């Protein structure tokens with residue numbers, strides 16, 4: 001009797017719990033729906049406010065929205081409802097503390113171009129594994145050994161520009177491509193550089209074209225070039241496997257993993273890293289030359305710092321003589337890099353997508369909506385950086401507050417290549433400022449978006465050796 005009543009009671013309580021949770025589930029959406037969406041306007045059906053965003057300098061769109069609605073607002077671009085955020089707290093929420101609620105998201109055609117196994121598109125265990133392998137190849141301990149090779153690339157490029165009128169951005173792309181290949185393939189790079197460059201060039205032309213896969217279209221050629229890239233990489237991989245050599249580069253890291261990446265996964269990630277590394281670093285270098293050209297006293301200070309390093313160990317101009325330790329003794333030059341990253345903010349924002357309904361500061365961010373942390377607005381807010389449009393490296397004499405300066409992002413997807421990017425920039429600036437002078441050609445006040453902000457026409461300059 002006792003036993004039966006016990007069973008009945010527990011059955012009744014189970015039933016009750018079941019009904020109660022079902023009820024909760026039933027009513028929960030309505031509770032959620034009571035939360036307001038962030039303020040803002042959604043524009044026209046489907047096209048939303050896409051034109052407003054793209055018809056002008058995008059920063060005008062962001063900052064006028066921010067003025068009107070505050071640091072979190074909703075809008076609708078490229079067919080997607082989205083929430084844009086521009087406070088350090090909100091960026092921390094989306095990128096760091098609640099990053100599991102916001103997955104990375106890209107247009108499908110870009111995913112096909114780079115390869116769907118590439119690190120950017122993933123969350124969870126596959127992403128964690130890839131990230132470990134990428135970081136292993138790009139941490140200071142790993143890249144300190146390649147300083148002499150980076151240096152010889154810098155010297156080769158500078159020599160080839162001597163006495164010529166050059167498009168700074170185009171030439172910097174050659175440098176950053178070569179350094180990216182060096183970090184991926186080590187010394188093998190030289191053997192395959194020209195083939196890889198040719199394929200990558202065709203691939204990127206298709207990247208911004210209409211995604212129509214018919215013979216003759218740029219997109220079709222790009223997909224073919226992608227296949228060829230993968231074949232070249234497969235050849236390098238199989239040669240390495242036969243020789244049973246350990247390599248200290250990114251490919252070595254991918255191949256050495258015990259759980260193993262497939263050849264396709266390796267190819268997608270190698271292409272992805274080139275994509276992430278080349279144009280970003282090249283455009284920052286271009287902006288640095290512009291800002292140094294416009295600020296003679298800053299250029300003077302950088303030059304003196306670099307000359308002191310050259311003298312310190314009796315280093316002579318042409319040699320590959322820098323060490324990793326030297327690059328850590330360049331505070332002035334490093335502040336110029338930081339300030340350029342801030343002013344130029346080449347990655348104005350990044351994309352995430354809410355994986356479930358999320359509440360933030362009393363607002364609802366609905367599942368499936370895009371969420372865009374606006375790095376540029378955070379970097380250009382007078383609260384974080386007084387007189388924000390002014391180029392003033394001395395502002396970095398004090399460390400910026402957390403999540404007010406994120407040129408490399410933050411949290412689970414932050415840039416694993418940031419040490420390499422800074423290293424290659426410092427090395428190039430060392431040789432540039434100690435041995436060369438340059439002058440900008442034409443008027444240089446315009447900005448073009450390609451898709452990063454860039455000085456007009458890629459900053460044409462004439463470079464000559466100091467006498």
Ligand code: HEM
Pocket residue numbers: 104119120121131134138180183272273276277278280281284346347350351406407408409410412413414415416417418420421
């Ligand atoms: C000045 C140059 C660079 C800038 C400003 C930059 C900026 C960034 C930013 C902001 C992110 C995070 C994007 C997000 O959270 O959605 C990122 C991710 C990434 N960057 Fe960089 N980057 C630079 C150079 C490089 C270089 C040289 C490499 C490789 C050698 C690299 C490899 C990557 C990779 C693989 C990711 C994806 C990480 C992940 O999803 O876990 N970047 N970068």
Ligand SMILES: *[C@@H]1O[C@H](CO)[C@@H](O)[C@H](O)[C@H]1NC(C)=O
Pocket residue numbers: 092096401402403404405406409410411
């Ligand atoms: C990234 O976020 C953490 C946690 O909020 C913070 O301590 C750190 O300073 C942030 N990094 C940057 C570059 O702002």
